[in-house]
Amino acid sequence: xxxxxxxxxxxxxxxxxxxxxxxxxxxxxxxxxxxxxxxxxxxxxxxxxxxxxxxxxxxxxxxxxxxxxxxxxxxxxxxxxxxxxxxxxxxxxxxxxxxxxxxxxxxxxxxxxxxxxxxxxxxxxxxxxxxxxxxxxxxxxxxxxxxxxxxxxxxxxxxxxxxxxxxxxxxxxxxxxxxxxxxxxxxxxxxxxxxxxxxxxxxxxxxxxxxxxxxxxxxxxxxxxxxxxxxxxxxxxxxxxxxxxxxxxxxxxxxxxxxxxxxxxxxxxxxxxxxxxxxxxxxxxxxxxxxxxxxxxxxxxxxxxxxxxxxxxxxxxxxxxxxxxxxxxxxxxxxxxxxxxxxxxxxxxxxxxxxxxxxxxxxxxxxxxxxxxxxxxxxxxxxxxxxxxxxxxxxxxxxxxxxxxxxxxxxxxxxxxxxxxxxxxxxxxxxxxxxxxxxxxxxxxxxxxxxxxxxxxxxxxxxxxxxxxxxxxxxxxxxxxxxxxxxxxxxxxxxxx
Amino acid sequence: xxxxxxxxxxxxxxxxxxxxxxxxxxxxxxxxxxxxxxxxxxxxxxxxxxxxxxxxxxxxxxxxxxxxxxxxxxxxxxxxxxxxxxxxxxxxxxxxxxxxxxxxxxxxxxxxxxxxxxxxxxxxxxxxxxxxxxxxxxxxxxxxxxxxxxxx
Numbered sequence: 001x002x003x004x005x006x007x008x009x010x011x012x013x014x015x016x017x018x019x020x021x022x023x024x025x026x027x028x029x030x031x032x033x034x035x036x037x038x039x040x041x042x043x044x045x046x047x048x049x050x051x052x053x054x055x056x057x058x059x060x061x062x063x064x065x066x067x068x069x070x071x072x073x074x075x076x077x078x079x080x081x082x083x084x085x086x087x088x089x090x091x092x093x094x095x096x097x098x099x100x101x102x103x104x105x106x107x108x109x110x111x112x113x114x115x116x117x118x119x120x121x122x123x124x125x126x127x128x129x130x131x132x133x134x135x136x137x138x139x140x141x142x143x144x145x146x147x148x149x150x151x152x153x154x155x156x157x158x159x160x161x162x163x164x165x166x167x168x169x170x171x172x173x174x175x176x177x178x179x180x181x182x183x184x185x186x187x188x189x190x191x192x193x194x195x196x197x198x199x200x201x202x203x204x205x206x207x208x209x210x211x212x213x214x215x216x217x218x219x220x221x222x223x224x225x226x227x228x229x230x231x232x233x234x235x236x237x238x239x240x241x242x243x244x245x246x247x248x249x250x251x252x253x254x255x256x257x258x259x260x261x262x263x264x265x266x267x268x269x270x271x272x273x274x275x276x277x278x279x280x281x282x283x284x285x286x287x288x289x290x291x292x293x294x295x296x297x298x299x300x301x302x303x304x305x306x307x308x309x310x311x312x313x314x315x316x317x318x319x320x321x322x323x324x325x326x327x328x329x330x331x332x333x334x335x336x337x338x339x340x341x342x343x344x345x346x347x348x349x350x351x352x353x354x355x356x357x358x359x360x361x362x363x364x365x366x367x368x369x370x371x372x373x374x375x376x377x378x379x380x381x382x383x384x385x386x387x388x389x390x391x392x393x394x395x396x397x398x399x400x401x402x403x404x405x406x407x408x409x410x411x412x413x414x415x416x417x418x419x420x421x422x423x424x425x426x427x428x429x430x431x432x433x434x435x436x437x438x439x440x441x442x443x444x445x446x447x448x449x450x451x452x453x454x455x456x457x458x459x460x461x462x463x464x465x466x467x468x469x470x471x472x473x474x475x476x477x478x479x480x481x482x483x484x485x486x487x488x489x490x491x492x493x494x495x496x497x
Numbered sequence: 498x499x500x501x502x503x504x505x506x507x508x509x510x511x512x513x514x515x516x517x518x519x520x521x522x523x524x525x526x527x528x529x530x531x532x533x534x535x536x537x538x539x540x541x542x543x544x545x546x547x548x549x550x551x552x553x554x555x556x557x558x559x560x561x562x563x564x565x566x567x568x569x570x571x572x573x574x575x576x577x578x579x580x581x582x583x584x585x586x587x588x589x590x591x592x593x594x595x596x597x598x599x600x601x602x603x604x605x606x607x608x609x610x611x612x613x614x615x616x617x618x619x620x621x622x623x624x625x626x627x628x629x630x631x632x633x634x635x636x637x638x639x640x641x642x643x644x645x646x647x648x649x
Contacts, residue, residue, distance in 0.1 A: 062522050064522075088522045088523060089521065089522040089523065090522075090523060090630075091524070091628035091629075091630035091631075091646050091648070092628070092629075092630055095522075095523055115648075116625060116626040116628075116648040117625070117648075152619050152623070153549065153550065153585075153591075153614050153617070153619035153623055155586075155588075155589040155614070209583060209587075212583075212586075212587045213583070213586045213587055215587075216586075216587065217586070222623070222625075223549075223619075223621075223622045223623045223649070224622035224623070224649045225622075261625075262582075262586040262587075262625055265582075265625040265626040265648065266626075268626060269579065269626055269627065272629065276629070288629075288630055288631075289629035289630070289632070290628050290629045290630040292629075424522045424523050425522070426522070427520035427521050427522050428521075428523075428524075428525060428621070428622065428649075429518055429519070429520045429521070429525070430520055432621075454619050455618070455619050455620045455621065456620075457620045457621050458619070458620070458621055458622060461621065461622065
């Protein structure tokens with residue numbers, strides 16, 4: 001059937017049934033912006049897609065729904081294979097996918113459910129400046145960041161490690177190791193997910209190649225969709241929550257989006273290969289080799305989780321090291337390095353968490369691939385000063401558009417998860433053909449956004465037209481009860497990876 | 498214009514050996530074809546490099562050995578791509594030419610000519626991993642064809 005165009009209203013519930021390939025989707029009656037893929041074939045649970053009518057056509061354009069259905073075949077999966085409103089075509093798992101497996105009932109862990117860029121995530125730093133105070137120094141600040149933030153092609157990071165022993169300390173300690181090395185404060189750690197370090201990390205689970213790739217890249221942004229933005233808070237939806245997060249209108253902030261660089265990618269590659277070989281032993285078959293998995297309670301599963309934790313810590317140390325560069329650039333350009341960490345959260349990770357499933361408390365391995373944990377108020381895992389408010393959920397928009405700070409809320413959904421960004425809707429290939437990087441740069445600068453980018457094509461590939469409407473994505477999260485809006489931020493300057 | 502009717506995707510005359518970058522929402526797909534396996538792998542590797550750099554004609558190259566690749570056409574493709582990514586990440590070198598040949602025992606051996614990353618222009622996202630999703634490398638209708646998704 002012909003798919004409805006974005007923004008056009010769909011017809012009555014009974015008519016809202018669309019097929020993408022062989023994946024049929026229909027509205028969950030009585031729920032807002034929630035769609036269901038009924039289990040067929042090897043699917044053990046349904047797929048549940050959170051999408052507004054405006055987003056749905058984009059959700060159905062590529063292979064994402066097929067991938068949501070494929071994930072539903074994983075051994076031990078409970079409730080549903082979930083897709084956030086920013087879901088799009090990935091490899092194995094869709095990007096924007098959430099899946100939880102029951103650890104004590106043969107539930108599996110899949111490196112593909114975390115993705116190559118383990119612990120890719122976002123951190124938000126809040127300055128005490130307002131927009132007008134920064135304005136005269138913005139270009140100087142952008143030049144300092146441009147010069148001080150390694151990115152793109154080539155070797156080198158800000159943190160020069162002495163060797164593998166020092167790397168092993170980072171892999172165990174994450175952001176705490178960075179703070180111990182003078183790259184931040186104890187206060188930073190209190191605002192990091194897991195206090196800055198995931199437990200159970202074991203550097204011995206990393207291959208020689210993973211270690212080699214990690215040695216020279218700590219404190220670097222990478223490329224692709226990774227960025228560092230100077231932003232301004234331009235709207236506040238929940239003043240009480242914003243106050244708890246330390247945010248106020250017109251405030252200058254810095255958002256950093258990056259991950260665990262080559263080290264995390266190598267770990268994913270190594271462990272997908274191991275699990276691909278091991279699946280036969282566990283009598284597991286999956287519809288896509290990138291979904292290769294073994295039970296959490298297996299040697300391969302434990303090995304992956306220990307390596308994944310190490311990569312997560314590398315990613316957190318990486319963002320902490322970049323924060324030190326940001327503070328230095330502020331010191332040099334505006335005379336103050338006073339930036340407070342609002343929060344640091346990963347959106348590519350598997351975590352062992354307890355959740356109620358059918359009214360029973362279970363230990364689950366929750367995979368979030370391009371999805372953000374969104375704890376509601378009251379959770380013991382939250383920093384004490386955020387416990388009453390709930391967990392900040394950081395949602396970067398596409399370049400030149402808004403980013404959001406959300407907060408986890410009750411009842412939540414998908415094991416307390418929310419979106420992780422705008423979500424791509426156009427391939428890099430198509431974006432590079434449709435958009436001229438130089439023109440985009442001019443448009444952004446005419447809109448008052450300073451741009452520092454290593455290549456025109458890289459800029460074009462990240463053009464806003466290649467992404468969904470982030471306003472609609474976060475509004476969908478809110479209507480679906482996944483998270484609530486707290487504040488919106490607009491870019492003043494983009495340092496593109 | 499949709500992703501599926503980009504001029505370089507479908508409107509190009511079919512050459513005996515070649516490669517192209519195909520659309521994928523988040524990452525990059527490299528497709529290649531050639532009459533022989535070594536040629537197909539070479540084309541795919543050239544496609545991989547095109548994802549992220551423009552190499553100047555005059556660049557001075559040096560030879561870089563390629564480790565023995567894993568047996569099996571698909572694993573061979575993955576391991577060669579991973580060699581390029583590893584050399585880039587750890588040694589900062591970018592390959593500009595590949596010299597591959599089938600060995601007597603049915604494997605693939607060879608080397609690549611590389612330049613320093615400082616000598617090339619970075620024009621796109623840097624490849625970091627190779628996915629098994631929709632991976633294929635096989636002999637079809639008398640030519641070797643491959644399809645590989647690269648995480649960037």
